[in-house]
Amino acid sequence: MADFTTRPTLTGTFGMVSSTHWIASQTAMGILEQGGNAFDAAVAGGFVLHLVEPHLNGPGGDLPAIIATADDPTPTVLCGQGPAPAGATVEHFRAQGMDRVPGSGPLATAVPGAVDAWLLLLRDHGSMPPAQVLAPACHYARHGHPLVARVGATVAAVQDLFESDWTTSADVWLSGGRPPRPGELFRNTAWADTLDRLVAAGEGAGNREAQVEAVRAAWSQGFVAEAVDAFARRAFRHSDGRVLPGVLTGQDLADYSATWEPALTREWQGHTIAKTGPWGQGPALLQVLGMLDALGDPPDPDTADGVHAVAEAWKLAMADREAWFGDSGDEPVPIDDLLDPDYLAQRASLIGADADRTVRPGSPGGRTPRMAAFAGLTEVAGGGPGVGEPTVTREQAQREDRGEPDVGPDGVTRGDTCHLDVVDRWGNMVSATPSGGWLQSSPVIPELGFPLGSRLQMMWLEQGLPSSLRPGRRPRTTLTPTLVLREGRPVLACGSPGGDQQDQWQSLFLLRHLAHGATLQEAIDAPAFHTTSFPGSFDPRITEPGVLVVEDRLPETVRSDLRSRGHDVLEQGPWSLGRMCAVARDPESGLLSAGANPRGMQGYAVGR
Secondary structure: OOOOOOOOOEEEOOEEEEEOOHHHHHHHHHHHHOOOOHHHHHHHHHHHHHHHOOOOEOOEOEEEEEEEOOOOOOOEEEEEOOOOOOOOOHHHHHHOOOOOOOOOOHHHOOOOOHHHHHHHHHHHHOOOOHHHHHHHHHHHHHHOEEOOHHHHHHHHHOHHHHHHOOHHHHHHHOHHHOOOOOOOEEOOHHHHHHHHHHHHHHOOOOOHHHHHHHHHHHHHOOHHHHHHHHHOOOEEEOOOOOEEEOOOOHHHHHHOOOEEEEOEEEEEOOEEEEEOOOOEOHHHHHHHHHHHHHHOOOOOOOOHHHHHHHHHHHHHHHHHHHHHOOOOOOOOOOHHHHOOHHHHHHHHOOOOOOOOOOOOOOOHHHOOOOOOHHHOEEEOOOOOEEEOOOOOOHHHHHHOOOOOOEEOOOOOEEOOOOOEEEEEOOOOEEEEOOEEOOOOOOOEEOOOOEEEOOHHHHOEOOOOOOOEOOOOOOOOEOOOOEEEEEOOEEEEEEEOOOHHHHHHHHHHHHHHHHHOOOOHHHHHHOOOEEEOOOOOOOOOOOOOOOEEEEEOOOOHHHHHHHHHOOOEEEEEOOOOOOOOEEEEEOOOOOOEEEEEOOOOOOOEEEEO
16 A cells, blocks of 8 residues: 555544535535534535536435434434336336336436435434525525536536437536536526525424424425426436436325435444445445455455455455345345355355456345346356346447446546535534436426436336336435444444445455554555446446456556456556545544545545
């Protein structure tokens, strides 16, 4: 690991914030300075992320978070992943001639969950009224904020679509007939008006909690739901070329509420790692940590042996994710069997000296795995599933406008997601990964100023799978925040955008920080890598047998060794993979710390 960092690990005692955009970080810190707690700060920062990273998340998107409070350190998951609408039936999609959910457009829309989830967090754990917490977002929407270069680049990539069909998006994003320029001041007055109306709905409603409930009602049962209902009936072009209306209704919004649920946990290196349930990919990280334990001492991810062990463990965990994770099955996901130490030891025994090029789901509790035929899988000798030819090649995927953020096999980030971590002086802590509702996912609703999301593309039309399309069931999301405890007290919140790669990069961070003693910033700055040798979550769902994507700062001797083991090593730029954020607290001394990702010149940590 490098003996230098791009910036210091911040330390202090008052509060710390780390996020993927400096304005969101400073907004959250400003709320702490006003006397708010970590949850007030996270909500304020989250609503600002909708504005400053509109190509990465939006009000029409999703939100998972994991929190722990100073009064109750038990890690708890906030699920803001909306389900499939009531009208999103397999029969409806088949009737349109579709064999999969498109990657963008109205039919790819799940019920928006992010706004309701942020508001639920504010109601149950915040200390400030909605008007105060939403004031920064109202300001930036009304008066403007400078756009990062990637926003304009994303708009340019879909400019033809906006001009020819998604004209409501063109009205917002192609002012003067061109995409926004880097650093240009951008205003979204329609969203500012929406925020003002939401805040007004809460004023005079009674105490703070009643005010939040009034805002939630205005969103899910009032003018927002009415505008969504009317707009969803309009036909727009989807990523497959079909021009069709969506099926989301105002009633879908009224029927939905974000929820609280217990976190899944695993003990590792003297710490408790907390993740979401199997409607997210979080349990895969717990599996990988268990497999690495079974292999012996924690691997060093800066060596060829360490990279190989981590990558091979991830191939096995992601195969299990494809076969077992989701919210659509009639039987509960066998999570106890998937995390059983004996099962993980058996999985770890499959890791050999050479890179494996197959997709090998396991049989937890003796069950037979099943994966979608469209994932490009075939039966191999011995009766187990393996990889056939990918249904879409890497070159085709790069040419297609998928309307979906992920990190491609070439290392180029096509859109992405956001992340936000906050810890306050009292010991409240939150890790949140908002995403969805990107400007390239669906047309802008003109009365509201934001588009809907495209999370349904992660569900299969093929039935009988844990991630099959079923109305009222949640898509299996890649969004995966992390909270870490030591002796029952929260000590670390972290996460990264990056689609399927989010937990892969987090595993490197945790290995370096918790197992090998690196500081937060050292662990964030160290060279990153990931494998794409499993079925991707996003349209067009490619699998790339044996591919290992690495930052070229990884020493040549290591890269050469990995090639000799059969890895198809794809070298990327020295600072190209991952956007890790992290905050920490030492419960003994009360000392707080934070680090943020330098990649992309956008993420920042602040605190004192």
